[in-house]
């Protein structure tokens with residue numbers, strides 16, 4: 001039976017014409033507790049339909065004044081990192097809750113931003129306040145959040161798969177995360193290296209040792225500075241989807257039953273995470289265009305090591321649908337409202 005929705009939130013989206021923002025807008029447009037009061041793209045752009053499939057959803061050139069005129073309760077930022085870093089504090093100062101899809105508020109330490117993101121944080125206190133919105137690992141904190149830092153797409157796929165097992169992962173041995181993403185991970189405005197002409201019939205690794213998601217993964221796994229993490233992102237010749245393969249060693253031999261029990265404890269009440277039986281590995285095609293994460297694992301070497309595979313849609317569980325999951329929890333709607 002459908003839940004009765006008695007409250008409505010006034011919601012705005014900045015960056016509504018981007019890959020993530022368009023998905024987000026489409027989800028919010030069917031959300032029964034949302035009144036979409038403003039859709040914006042870059043201030044240089046003209047008014048433009050957010051997606052061809054919904055010609056009535058039109059984004060306006062962004063100005064802070066235009067957004068404030070609409071008095072949104074919540075604003076989603078699906079904007080580049082630097083834009084979010086500037087805009088989120090301004091919106092918070094006007095009493096507007098913010099869910100930011102960029103990396104501007106994901107890292108707890110301001111000192112990491114110049115090296116990994118190329119800018120210094122002007123409001124580092126907000127890094128302490130921001131709730132890292134890996135939804136399944138949030139408890140009550142989303143309910144009182146003013147600012148949610150929506151996780152990165154690669155970190156979402158990796159952290160959902162590894163967090164339930166961190167208690168038994170051997171931190172003296174490398175945690176290897178080998179991730180492959182469809183091209184939409186780079187957004188609309190990317191250079192020729194990300195164009196389909198370059199990627200079709202091709203497959204390549206990139207960003208090894210300097211991808212922005214590396215400190216986020218390290219932070220999310222509580223690995224500290226020194227424990228060995230090897231993160232290797234790759235580009236798949238597909239439009240959307242991420243498949244991450246993780247190689248971990250355990251501090252003691254594990255059985256399939258123990259691993260299954262750890263996942264069951266973590267995700268018993270998680271409607272959008274599906275853990276497959278031992279030895280069954282997930283496939284991209286089963287999650288693309290869904291808000292779900294699928295996880296599978298195989299124990300090797302007598303249970304002393306495991307290969308764990310997770311799949312998500314980078315634009316949904318890796319961005320837009322997770323942002324709406326967080327919004328749903330924040331505002332007291334059913335977690336899967338507008339998502340399933």
Ligand SMILES: NC(=O)c1ccc[n+]([C@@H]2O[C@H](COP(=O)([O-])OP(=O)(O)OC[C@H]3O[C@@H](n4cnc5c(N)ncnc54)[C@H](OP(=O)(O)O)[C@@H]3O)[C@@H](O)[C@H]2O)c1
Pocket residue numbers: 014015016017018019020021040041042043045062077078079080081083101102103151152153184185186187188189314315318319
């Ligand atoms: N793509 C993914 O898989 C993914 C996953 C997780 C998180 N994210 C994060 O989500 C954010 C958006 O990513 P995306 O891939 O959707 O990027 P995108 O396709 O390049 O879209 C960026 C959006 O931001 C708007 N924008 C740019 N500068 C602006 C400004 N100064 N004021 C207002 N709007 C501005 C753009 O408008 P115009 O088009 O008019 O310039 C566009 O709507 C990024 O921070 C990204 O890191 C993306």
